[in-house]
Amino acid sequence: MSARVLVAMSGGVDSSVAAAILRERGCDVVGIAMRLAPEGSTVATGRRGTCCSYDDFEDARRVAERMDFPFYVIDLRAEFASRVIDYFVGEYVDGRTPNPCVMCNRDVKFDRLWKRARAIQADFVATGHYARIERDAAGRRRLLRAADPSKDQSYFLFNLTADQLARTLFPLGDMTKDEVRARARALGLRNAGKPESQEICFVPDRDYASFVERRADRAALRPGRVVDAQGVELARHAGVHRFTVGQRRGLGIAAGEPLYVRAIDSTTGDVVVGRNSELGARGLIATNVNLIDPSFAGDSLERVEAKIRYRHPVLPATFRSDAGGRAEVMFDRPGPAVTPGQACVFYRGDEVLGGGFIERAL
């Protein structure tokens, strides 16, 4: 009997192609799409009524029909709201810059998909992520960057465990975006040529500040001062949730030299700004660290390359961690602005060693 694979399908091109590839390889594919964002918050569902539209998963359905595998839509909105949206709002209110995709993968998607997979006796969970899983000589599964560096999404997957990797498939990991698009066209997918979305799915207009203001308890919002390094007030602001470390625009200050946010103190409400040259950090402290190979944790200094934002090049660094999921990362050369709340992922070459959430810059 062929292996049963639960394929997480978004309705987009990538996961549709992933499912088709697995089907062609003879897998017993079960397609599952997840309803995550609340109604009305995605562009596609901007219509009245309580249901999302049939069109949301159009391409997924098309592939399922064409390749003859069952396809279901499951409702994870309640969990998404409590685990992802509440976290997102809470982080901004606390002066940090959250990464909801990482949280969604860890606490909603993979967690639930694994349980659902067992419930339907699936041997593997597959997604359309661009990343690779390899088995080394010792039989250990390693998470690697995608073959196409411009598409690599391994950054978002650092929370996977070795056990999960053994039961996970990323069929697109060796493909380029162009190859995937060609496959999508061959499959007759409607969205084959559509540019992929870069925004956060539940804030399609990218106006995070307004979103936070709508969702947060008003009393929790922290207005305050914009100050320089000496504590001199340069302006007032409506809430620390409107700022992110490294941000330049929207500070409400006319200065000769461009000013950037250096730090945010949600207790006092102070947003500290400075010149570009003052932004750099020597390193960072990360918490909630997951190491795919747990034996990597320890007091010894390890060489890693740290990725402190999805679209940021890696920084050579030394790494030390404790068993409590806390890590200290020191860059070889002073790095750029480090943004608390974002994920810091540790690589060695193409391999993802693990990652965590940035607590503060050093």
Added chain:
Amino acid sequence: MRIYLDHNAGSPLRREARDAIERLLGDDVANPSSVHRSGQRARRALEIAREQVAAAIGAKPRQIIFTSGGTESNNAAISGAVNALPARRRIVTTAIEHSSILAPLAELESKGRDVVRIAPDSEGTVAAADVLSALDRNTALVTVGLVNGEVGAIQDVASLAREALAVGALFHVDAAQALGRISIDVNTIGCDLMTLSGHKVGAPAGIGAIYVRDPARVTPMILGGPQESAMRAGTQNLLGAVAFGAAVEAATRDIGAEAARLYALTEQLLAALTAQIAGLSVNGPRDRRVANTLNLTFPGVLGETMLIALDLESVELSMGSACAAGSVEPSHVLLAMGRSAADALSSLRLSLGWNTTANDLSAAATTIVRVWARVSSAEPRPLAAESLT
């Protein structure tokens, strides 16, 4: 072999309906309104179908208006009554009606009508006295479903007609889930309007009917030509109508014996499941229910996962309602009966019908028990479901 236990969503095409369609396709029929001989043959086929539908509910053929289905009939009943009695602002219904009743009423409410929704008891039965107490001389329409499609509760509608008449309101009965499941006689019920659906009795979807006791009392549904007594203009769906006529005749022929057969099957299934699934509970009345419907809350699992896992093992059933995207919503019927959202999300509906065999049900029972055991250990109902209200 798939086991289909979702007749309340749509009953598979009956052989009688298929035969009727094939006979008609083999005949050169035309527009039933045309004067020529081909038109006359079409007209004859249409009128036979109308007689079959009328006979199934004790109506006269001219009181049957063919529609596109239950949803159209429900919408037409509401707009026909409300437009006929514009000065009356109140509409009385129940909290457990089909969306094709609740949605148009919500629309009317937003435009200033007074909509009263009577809550059922914990078993899904609406007390006639509660409906009666909401009636006044300002009431244009009373609309109640004869059988609830999600939990199978049969409502006592006969006692409502006289009171509705007394205050001058129109009385509509949605019998979409009742036709072919229980005997219906419009004269005993005494209603002004009744909704009938084709695909619930084994005709294809896309055909239904509305019984109109006195066409003079309601406004036409669709304006245009003189078809359907000028109540519903437009060339009739003749293929649908002949299938509906044949299906409803077959579905009502031995209705007592068929109901007894299905009742015994559901009781056996329930006994088997109750013995092996601790904490299983039944939603809906044990006695005053249609024989074919069982709504069950499975402890510690999501109905959604059960639905998928069972489908992968060839047992097809449903939760009450599905959204356009295909995911499931907590049933408004179960919520109105006082079940929590979490329990509603752990509930499944099994609805049997003409092609359900005893073998099907014993195989389904075995599969359901096995799948429940696996799902409840692999994916216990998450806490987040509790917060979904």
